[in-house]
Amino acid sequence: MRSAFEGYHPIVNFVYFTFVFIYSMIFMHPLCLAISLVCGFSYSVTLRGKKAIRFNLLYLLPMMIIAALVNPAFNHEGVTILTYLDSGNPLTLESITFGIAAAVMLASVVCWFNCYNVIMTSDKFIYLFGRVIPALSLVLSMVLRFVPRFKAQLKIISNGQKCIGRDISKGNIINRAKYGIKILSIMITWALENAIETADSMKTRGYGLNGRTAFSIYYFDRRDKKALIIIGGTGLYVLVGSLLGRVYFRYFPSMKSADITPYSISVFTAYLILCISPIVIESWENRRWKLLQSKI
Structure with a gap:
């Protein structure tokens, strides 16, 4: 089933993910991290259902841990010393807190990138950006879709090699390594x-030439x-x-946050509204669709 937010104009999708990516990577306030x-x-x-739950639990959760x-094992800054490691270095509350914050930031960015790959297609x-920076936009589009296509093709090739007796999950280490190198090759x-074919195809179609027209199915309407x-x-x-310092939070040498004021609360609320907007859109469109079905 197609996502409701995916049906919005590309400029709306791009502006949203631009804000979310930038804020998710630079805001280190615990409340902002939790919201993101x-x-x-x-x-x-x-967007992805059970696949997202399985990916988040199998990969993101261990990565966060x-x-x-790792951070408190190598970072010993901070004034609140909890204990000393066997190496003699201190274990501080600030380093532990910063490690958790960095892990949450990394996981949230990965989650948003997964959403981006579903919503922002190469088209x-x-x-x-095809008319503004045609060459760079084509390269970025190919890069962003490379990982999912690489994974899908890897599965196809692995299954094909398995059918001719080159299963990397069976046999001794030497044979498994040999089969793995073959698949990698x-x-x-x-x-x-694929990259050469794509480049030749785009060139023969006149991609990047001055005066080239382009078909578009996107229309900026009142909803957008x-x-x-x-x-x-x-x-x-x-x-x-x-910029006014309302989401400021410091971890070193001691933890310190900007004062909580009505204005700072409004900034956090605005950030929550920004991040939750597509979820609200999805819920609203699903509710409208079910209502229309009930009237048939």
Whole structure:
């Protein structure tokens, strides 16, 4: 089933993910991190269902635990000393807290990138930047879709090799390594050939030439205008609040946060509205669809 937010104009999708990516990577306030992680996780589950839950639990959760444990093992800054390690270095509360914050930030960014890969297709990206920066937009579009296509092709090649007795999950270490190298060689060849074919195809179609026309199925309507006003307004409001120091949080040498005021609360609320906007859109569209079905 197609996502409701995916049906919005590409400029709306791009503005939203631009705000979310930037804020998720630079805001280290615990409340901002929590909002970003919860909304990113929820939206990825909304878009991908059980696949997102399995990916988040099997990969993101261990990654978060490792990141949270590694930081205090190497970072010994902070004034609140809890104990001393066997090496003689102190274990501080600030380093532990910062490790958890960094792990949450990393996980939230990965969640948002998963959502981005579903919503912002290569067609949308080329539509936005094809005339402005045609070569770079094509390269970025190919890079962003490379991982999912690589995974799908890897599965196809692995199954094909398994049918002729080259199963990397069976046999001794030498044979498994030999089969793995063979599959890797096939994948590299496929990736290079695919890139050359794509470049030749785009060149023969006149991509990047002056005066070249392009077909587009995207139309900016009233719905897109409302969504852009809400997303752009909340995004700019959060930007102003961050420039005024309302989302400031320091971990070293001691933890210190900006004072909680009605204005700072409004900035956090705006950030929540920004992050949760596509989830609300999905829920609203699903509710409208069920209502229309009930009237048939």
